[in-house]
Amino acid sequence: MKYETRKDEIIQTSAVLFQKKGYSAVTMRDIAKAMGIKAASLYNHIKSKQEILSEIIISLAEQFTEQMKIIKNSDDNSIDKLKQIVALHVNTTSNNQFGMASLNNDWMHLEAELEYYLKLRKNYENDFRGVIEEGIQGSELINGNPEVMLFSLLSTLRSLYIWLPKKEDLDIEKFTTELSLVLINGINK
Amino acid sequence: MKYETRKDEIIQTSAVLFQKKGYSAVTMRDIAKAMGIKAASLYNHIKSKQEILSEIIISLAEQFTEQMKIIKNSDDNSIDKLKQIVALHVNTTSNNQFGMASLNNDWMHLEAELEYYLKLRKNYENDFRGVIEEGIQGSELINGNPEVMLFSLLSTLRSLYIWLPKKEDLDIEKFTTELSLVLINGINK
DNA sequence: GTCTATAGCGCGATAGAC
DNA sequence: GTCTATCGCGCTATAGAC
Secondary structure, eight states, rough: OOOSSSHHHHHHHHHHHHHHHHHGGOOOHHHHHHSOOOHHHHTTTSSSSHHHHHHHHHHHHHHHHHHHHHHHHHOOHHHHHHHHHHHHHHHHHOHHHHHHHHHHHTGGGOOOHHHHHHHHHHHHHHHHHHHHHHHHHTSSBBOOHHHHHHHHHHHHTTHHHGGGGGSSTHHHHHHHHHHHHHHHHHSSS | OOOSSSSHHHHHHHHHHHHHHGGOOOOOOOOOHHTTTTHHHTTOOOSHHHHHHHHHHHHHHHHHHHHHHHHHOOOOOOHHHHHHHHHHHHHHHHOOHHHHHHHHTTTEEEEHHHHHHHHHHHHHHHHHHHHHHHHHHHBBBBBBBBHHHHHHHHHHHHHHHHGGGSSOOOOHHHHHHHHHHHHOOOOOO
């Protein structure tokens, strides 16, 4: 069974459509049509278009913030923590590539939960920054600008949703290893 | 004088608004209000909302494709070419951060010029890939997966529009050097 | 749980006065 | 070159039949 509930089907179908055109450009009629029903019928399962967006984004944001905290607070060294962060992003994106597009591009259309989302993202980024700063202090990482490092890593990891779907028969574990290598050791010979 | 023409003012004002909420969520009334006029008055300078988007995106896409071609075809070594690509992105983004947001996020809302945009982007990506592949063949770069390298570099460079505005009193040249270092040599000590 | 019908509103764009 | 007024349409969401 592909969907657990009709509500779940609405959310997943919407995520696919949101990825292509963004939240604002997708109509309730579009979502209904993709499911083979009429727009009015959607409201038997969800209370608004906004609720769909919130369901897609918030659970993903919570996952990232929670997992990042666990990684940051573990006893592993900084390089291992960074590898775990790469794996977290590759795995989560691989499991929900369409939701990741909304998380990245449609969060500003959240209404009631916008502040909560921003709080989650701030915690996640602060923990990520902490891992990098600890790596610099412990001389595992180069003594560079931690903001530039954070920016570079985060940009790449946040863009995974664009690239992973293009490589359909991808070996996830191999890709994670290759990406970690490029991000951590660079591309220079 | 901040704007050369009223049309130019419309385009730049729109880019700021598109960056915040995306093309679809911004109305002609929003744009007019930001300029202190009525929506109907906009049509004395532009023929449609679509034309505004096209003006923002196409000129930027042409700049990138053109400059990338020049870099790729130069006689410099691959590492230098990569540094020039980083500088191209930092400089262009620094000059037009709002337009870069549309280039990244709103291109799918192009209508008549969508195909042309996709052609430009393909040329640009192919040249970028060519620089990386030449670097691998010439043993300047590690013998890794060129697609993963391209993905990582491109993701970071395309996200510059999010980060550059946050560092207001940024030394552009210094930032370009730091970013090149992180992207090419990695962060591992 | 899905349907038809429609309320109420905001959209892009145009007409024509000034 | 900007305005007021408005057209025609599509939007989210609701009411109520089946």
